[in-house]
Amino acid sequence: MAEIQYTVTPSGACPSGEHKWGYHLRFGGAPGSLPTPDFSCALESTIPVEHTIVLRHGWAITSSATWASPEVMVADVGSLVGRDKALLRKELRPLLPERFGLLVLASRSRHSEGNQSSLLSAAALGLAVVKEQLRFYGDALNLLQDYCNARLVGGRKLSGIATVRAQLGDAHRRLRYLEQWTAGTIDTAYPTPALIHEVRILGDELSKLGGGRTFLSGGFREAIAMFEILANLYPGNNDA
Amino acid sequence: MHSIRAEYWDSHYPRPLLEHAAWLRELAIEIDENPSLMLSHLDNPLIDLLVENRPITSIERVQMFEALAYGDPSALLSAPGTGLPGVIVRELGSPAQQELFFNTVLQQRARTFLAVTEPDKGSDAAGMATRIDQDGRLQGEKWLVGHAATGDIGVVMVRTGSGPLSLGGVLLTPDILADQNCVERHCLPMLGLRGAILGHISFSDLQLGQDVLLGGHLHPLQRGMMALIRTFSRFRPSVASMAVGLGQAMADYGRMHLPKAGSASALERLESWDAKLSAARRLVQLAASEVDHNPAAAPHVPLCKVTATQVCEAIADELPGMLGTGALLEHPWLEKAVRDARAFEYMEGTTNIHLDQAGNHLAHARRQAHQGGLT
Numbered sequence: 001m002a003e004i005q006y007t008v009t010p011s012g013a014c015p016s017g018e019h020k021w022g023y024h025l026r027f028g029g030a031p032g033s034l035p036t037p038d039f040s041c042a043l044e045s046t047i048p049v050e051h052t053i054v055l056r057h058g059w060a061i062t063s064s065a066t067w068a069s070p071e072v073m074v075a076d077v078g079s080l081v082g083r084d085k086a087l088l089r090k091e092l093r094p095l096l097p098e099r100f101g102l103l104v105l106a107s108r109s110r111h112s113e114g115n116q117s118s119l120l121s122a123a124a125l126g127l128a129v130v131k132e133q134l135r136f137y138g139d140a141l142n143l144l145q146d147y148c149n150a151r152l153v154g155g156r157k158l159s160g161i162a163t164v165r166a167q168l169g170d171a172h173r174r175l176r177y178l179e180q181w182t183a184g185t186i187d188t189a190y191p192t193p194a195l196i197h198e199v200r201i202l203g204d205e206l207s208k209l210g211g212g213r214t215f216l217s218g219g220f221r222e223a224i225a226m227f228e229i230l231a232n233l234y235p236g237n238n239d240a
Numbered sequence: 241m242h243s244i245r246a247e248y249w250d251s252h253y254p255r256p257l258l259e260h261a262a263w264l265r266e267l268a269i270e271i272d273e274n275p276s277l278m279l280s281h282l283d284n285p286l287i288d289l290l291v292e293n294r295p296i297t298s299i300e301r302v303q304m305f306e307a308l309a310y311g312d313p314s315a316l317l318s319a320p321g322t323g324l325p326g327v328i329v330r331e332l333g334s335p336a337q338q339e340l341f342f343n344t345v346l347q348q349r350a351r352t353f354l355a356v357t358e359p360d361k362g363s364d365a366a367g368m369a370t371r372i373d374q375d376g377r378l379q380g381e382k383w384l385v386g387h388a389a390t391g392d393i394g395v396v397m398v399r400t401g402s403g404p405l406s407l408g409g410v411l412l413t414p415d416i417l418a419d420q421n422c423v424e425r426h427c428l429p430m431l432g433l434r435g436a437i438l439g440h441i442s443f444s445d446l447q448l449g450q451d452v453l454l455g456g457h458l459h460p461l462q463r464g465m466m467a468l469i470r471t472f473s474r475f476r477p478s479v480a481s482m483a484v485g486l487g488q489a490m491a492d493y494g495r496m497h498l499p500k501a502g503s504a505s506a507l508e509r510l511e512s513w514d515a516k517l518s519a520a521r522r523l524v525q526l527a528a529s530e531v532d533h534n535p536a537a538a539p540h541v542p543l544c545k546v547t548a549t550q551v552c553e554a555i556a557d558e559l560p561g562m563l564g565t566g567a568l569l570e571h572p573w574l575e576k577a578v579r580d581a582r583a584f585e586y587m588e589g590t591t592n593i594h595l596d597q598a599g600n601h602l603a604h605a606r607r608q609a610h611q612g613g614l615t
Contacts, residue, residue, distance in 0.1 A: 019426065020381065020440065024359040024360070028360055056565055056566065057566045059565075091569070093575075094568070094575045094576075154366070197557075204553075207585075208590065208591065208592070211590065212362075212384045212586040212590075213384070215432070215582065216431065216438070221431045221582055225431060225432075225579055225582075228560065229568045229569070232560045232561065232567055233569065236564070236565025236566060237561060237565045
């Protein structure tokens, strides 16, 4: 994915065809769209067998493409061809996953109790989600650094204010630390609650740096909320 | 599944408000999906309470807002009411302006707004660019303003001249807002607390009369920055109280839905949350009582806002894991509540702004103590 770069546009120069608030949502100048995590790709590329969903405690989150496949399988259980696929239903809520090309599946069938994917499969997805979130945070941090370099407050660059610079520096530190924590495979980088907590702290820092716009749909907070839903399921509470 | 349980309510809040909170809780998920749904319920008794011109103290306001936010803060914010603009109109408005504002809210069951924040300036009043030009026309834009696009009447903070004292509020009535050639309004898509219906509003050559400036009869010192500070001071504890209310609601939801074999550590955590919420509640009420005494000198206001926000967010962080794998899918109200909990950081000033203010208060207090010969 190409690195997003922020370029300064003249004050008030909103690109034609775009409404002002959309321009402000993109920090008033970032080209293209805001960075966003590609959870769909992360989920699809993690499980070795194509078109496989990971079902845990009667729930699964997967990409639309995976669910649409006629050969969809449940990891560690087997094929859903035919009758079994009807035992999973697409849930309309929460609404957030759809924004990331994901859908939520639920099963209430006794057939699925005990017939669920392993904790290991769930953890593998969890680690992939964490890594994708960190990749997104890298893009977000670059955008924030560029934005703070360009934005003036009282005639002074925002990045020139010591507390802002320190916050950016701390976000940078946390990101590098988490990248080291999650380097490797599931054997060396299990997505523990402690890891999820650290990822959450970094997300909070980045959102606070970005200000109120990050709370709008399409902003950083939305990606963080989707991450929380995924992390709460994969691997969730580590209960087998 | 997410209804209020009376025995939990009675531990914290007065019975007379339970009916209203329960109603808000009932609407919670629908309002999240369709924030304008409140317009179908304007005959509800709670709306009567919110639209009437009844001055209340900050203490009364924080107690009421916490209880109603325990019901649902998003549904509460979607409702019509005098709200924050009512505070500044009461502070600065002439008798005619007050009558116009409060009658409009009452008779039309109007949603209202107070527009301060500008893109790329946050709420930095000194950097405010929206202005009345020398021909009396309003130019500029505001955003992240609750009901900026859906409000029937509201107040916009503007620069009235080039000097630092040249700030004021203009009262925009329904007929002014209806000028689509000069006023453009859009709802902003939100992650959570959707009932607040944040909006973007821009003005281009909007001709204003002299009668719209709030406090035109007052000295400029009284109607600009100081008025804004007093208004925010009066209202900030209410935002903090909503965070406490939502935090308490989440804690009690956890209490109701813990797996039957709730571990000792989970129960211990619930008790810890209750203790933190109680302490935050007392801090909010302390701030509110300071505001009632002197809104310009209320050092606990920034402290309470940051504390309440952090306690609420911490509960939102931990509760889903405590309820188990897939809890955010299993519990729609919980999934909504944790999204809503993230909003308070950005309302009425962020943590950085409040902590900076808290530091200033501390420095000022120490200077005064030294001048008084105290150690």
